[in-house]
Structures are given as C-alpha cells and as structure tokens.
Amino acid sequence: MSNWIARLRQPTENSRSRPKGNSRGPGLAIIPVFAFKTLCIGLRFTTTGESRKLRRAIKTQFTPQFSNGLTNVKLHFLGTTGYHPNNHRQTACLMLPELGVVLDAGTGMFRVRDLIQTDTLDIFLTHVHLDHCIGLTFLYDVLSGKKMSRVTVHVSADKISPIKDHLYSKPLFPVEPNFEFQPLTDQPVVLRDGSQLGSIPLEHPGGALGFRIDWPKRSLAYITDTTAHVESKYVDAITGVDTLIHECYFPDGWEDKAELTGHSCLTPVAQVAAKARAKRLLLVHVNPLDESESPLDLGSVADVFKEIEIASDQMVIDV
Numbered sequence: 186m187s188n189w190i191a192r193l194r195q196p197t198e199n200s201r202s203r204p205k206g207n208s209r210g211p212g213l214a215i216i217p218v219f220a221f222k223t224l225c226i227g228l229r230f231t232t233t234g235e236s237r238k239l240r241r242a243i244k245t246q247f248t249p250q251f252s253n254g255l256t257n258v259k260l261h262f263l264g265t266t267g268y269h270p271n272n273h274r275q276t277a278c279l280m281l282p283e284l285g286v287v288l289d290a291g292t293g294m295f296r297v298r299d300l301i302q303t304d305t306l307d308i309f310l311t312h313v314h315l316d317h318c319i320g321l322t323f324l325y326d327v328l329s330g331k332k333m334s335r336v337t338v339h340v341s342a343d344k345i346s347p348i349k350d351h352l353y354s355k356p357l358f359p360v361e362p363n364f365e366f367q368p369l370t371d372q373p374v375v376l377r378d379g380s381q382l383g384s385i386p387l388e389h390p391g392g393a394l395g396f397r398i399d400w401p402k403r404s405l406a407y408i409t410d411t412t413a414h415v416e417s418k419y420v421d422a423i424t425g426v427d428t429l430i431h432e433c434y435f436p437d438g439w440e441d442k443a444e445l446t447g448h449s450c451l452t453p454v455a456q457v458a459a460k461a462r463a464k465r466l467l468l469v470h471v472n473p474l475d476e477s478e479s480p481l482d483l484g485s486v487a488d489v490f491k492e493i494e495i496a497s498d499q500m501v502i503d504v
Contacts, residue, residue, distance in 0.1 A: 208285040258283050258378070260405065260428075261300060262500040264293020267316050267410070267434055267448075267470040274498050276316035277409060277470060278429065281398075281504070284376050288396060288407050290338075293472055293498065294320020300328040306333060307374075308364070309382065310340040311409055312393035313347050321348065322358050335365070341394060342368035369394065385422040387411040395419055403427045405504050406463075407471050412443050413453035415460045428504055429463035430496070432470035455486035455493060465492040467502070 202272075259283065264275035276291030287294070287302030289311055297306075305326075309320055321338065328336065341350070345366050353362055373381040377397070385395035388411055395408040406423040423429060434448035440453040443450050448470070458466040471480050484491055 203250050221478075249420065256502050260430075260502050260504045261296075262467075262469070262496045262502075263296040263496060264289075264291045264497045265469045265471065265498050266473040267432070269316065269473055271473040272473070273476055274321075274473060277311075277499070278320060279407065284378055285382070286376060286382075287411070289317045290320035290323075291316045291318075294323045294327065296499070297478075298329075301327075301331055303377065304332060304334045305377070306336045306364075307376070308336070308338045309369075309396055310338060310344065310372075311387075311395065311407070312389065312391060313340065313344045313352075314391065317347065317410070318352060321352065321362070321364070324363055325360070328363065336363065337367050338362075338364050338368045339369050339374065341392065343392070361502075366495060370393075383422075385419050388417070389418055393447075395422060395423070397426065403504060408432065410447060411449065412447055413449040413457045415453070415456045417457070420457055420461055423457075423461045423463070425462055427464045429458050429466045430469055430503070431458065431460065431466060433468040433481060434470055434472050435494075437485065451481050452486055452489065455489040458490045458493070463490075463492075465494070466490055467494050467496040469496050471495065 200419065222479045258281055261280045263280055264270075264278035266274035266276055269274070270276055270292045275296070277289040278293030278296070279288040280297055280300055282300040282302045285301075285307055287297055287306065287308045290308055308321070324336070338348075345368065349362070352358065353360070369384050371384070371480035375381055378400075380398055380400045382396055382398045383399060385406075386416050387393040387395050387408065387410070393410045395406065395411070397404065397406040404426045405428045406408045406426040407430045408419060408423065409430075411417070411419070411432065413431070421466040431454050432449055433451055433454045434446075435450045436453050437450050440450055454468065455466070468481065479495070481495055483495070486493065
C-alpha cells in the first residue's frame with residue numbers, strides 16, 4: 186500500500202494543520218511558524234483596523250481548511266458515460282467546485298463553466314482517450330469572462346505530447362492550449378483545502394490512472410477505464426475508501442468484450458468494492474447505447490455489495 190495513503194489514515198495534529206505532499210502542486214502556500222509570527226508582529230505597527238484585516242488575510246491564506254467540517258465539499262457528476270454522449274449522458278467529467286478540481290475532461294466539461302467557484306482550476310486526466318480529454322478544447326468558452334489566476338492540466342508525462350501534437354494540432358484545432366501542464370508523479374498533489382490527491386496505475390490500452398483523494402476523516406476514489414478484478418493491484422490502493430466511483434461499461438455476460446476493450450462488467454466491480462471495504466459505490470462510464478434509466482441490473486449484485494448506485498449526469502453528492 187502506498188505510503189501516502191497510510192499517512193493519511195493516521196493523521197497527527199500537525200498533519201491536520203500542515204499537510205505533507207508535493208509542494209509544487211496546486212496546494213496552499215505554506216510558511217514556517219516563525220515567519221508567520223514575524224509577519225503578525227510586524228502588523229502591530231499598522232493601525233488597529235488595518236492590523237486585524239491583514240492578520241485575517243494572512244491566516245486565511247496560510248491555514249489549510251480541511252473539509253472535515255470546515256468546508257462543505259460536493260462532487261458533481263457532469264458526464265457519466267463513455268465513448269460518446271447520448272441523449273441523457275455526456276462523457277467522463279466530475280467536479281469538486283469548492284476545490285476547483287475537475288476529474289477528466291470529456292464532453293461533460295462544458296458544464297464546468299456554471300460551477301466555477303475559485304480563481305484556479307486543476308484538471309486531472311486519467312488518460313487521453315478522446316472521451317476523457319476532448320473537453321480541454323471547450324475551455325475557451327468554459328473560462329470566458331472568468332477571472333482565473335491559473336488553469337492546470339495534471340496528466341502523465343507521456344500524455345502531454347499527444348495533447349499538444351494531436352488534440353491541438355493546427356488542422357484539428359488551430360489554437361494554443363489556454364492552460365499549463367503539470368506531469369503527475371508518484372507523489373500526491375496537495376489540494377487547496379489541504380487534502381491530498383494520489384495517482385493509481387490502472388491496466389488499460391494506452392495506459393491510465395485512477396485517483397484517490399484523502400481528507401483526515403473521509404476519502405474518495407475514482408477508478409475508470411480498467412477491467413475490474415479482485416486481484417488487481419489497484420484494489421490495495423482504494424482499500425478503506427468511503428466513496429468509490431468506478432466504471433462499469435458492460436453488464437454481466439460481456440466479460441470477453443470487457444477484457445478486450447479494458448472495461449468492466451458489473452459483478453467484478455461489486456466484488457472489488459466489497460474487497461476494498463468501500464462504504465458506497467457509484468457506477469460511471471456506462472454504455473451509451475443503453476439509454477434506459479437502469480442500464481445495469483443492480484439487484485443481481487445485492488448480495489455482493491449493497492450500497493451501490495448508478496450515477497447520472499448532474500447528480501450531486503456530499504463527500
């Protein structure tokens with residue numbers, strides 16, 4: 186099991202107020218305690234009113250606000266199908282507006298515009314198949330009129346060139362990307378509330394990642410575009426997660442097709458959730474050819490995992 190997951194499961198008082206992780210990530214700037222005290226002492230030379238305002242500003246900037254009671258963090262499902270959209274679902278895109286975090290940039294990316302609450306946007310891509318990255322080209326409209334200080338796309342280093350050279354090739358989309366790239370590493374990224382996002386390698390044609398976000402008292406994992414097996418290596422990385430978002434493109438009976446395409450059938454996904462001791466499971470990346478309200482027979486796996494639901498576009502849950 187990854188060290189960063191183990192550390193988050195046993196947070197100390199110091200880790201609650203001063204998160205560890207990738208200092209180059211999009212997290213809050215952290216300054217030593219002595220420096221903070223020095224700044225506060227210096228503020229005594231200003232007027233009383235100015236001093237109070239400045240102290241509040243500095244405290245807000247340099248104190249991480251964990252979401253275990255201090256920040257109400259919601260997860261918005263903006264795209265819950267794969268391959269192509271249908272009349273009811275867009276392709277892969279999730280958002281945590283309070284954190285300015287987007288997970289995947291499929292066709293559901295256009296919905297991000299109405300949910301922006303921060304002056305930064307961090308977009309984490311699991312991989313660069315078009316149903317997960319085409320929404321990057323929507324950003325000119327998504328960000329139009331928004332006052333953003335930074336927009337960063339976090340993706341595996343080997344996927345940056347395909348985005349630049351192909352998705353943004355002049356014959357295909359003749360403009361430059363209006364964001365910066367940050368290669369993902371095996372170190373977690375510290376988010377703006379002090380939580381940590383770690384990457385999880387997945388088996389999928391072309392390569393893919395899953396993500397896990399840990400707060401001191403809760404956790405979320407996003408696993409898409411992989412073939413679920415209880416013996417898969419990624420199961421250890423999601424063990425004990427509170428909310429598991431997992432792809433389920435096929436119903437049972439399509440196991441051969443799932444293996445061929447790098448996707449999952451229903452029963453193996455339920456078995457993975459049970460083995461990982463997840464508290465709840467939400468299914469995404471469902472087959473767009475089935476536009477019914479219940480594209481998967483959840484009753485058939487009730488004895489395997491009970492707290493299971495098919496996510497729908499524009500669903501919102503607390504995390």
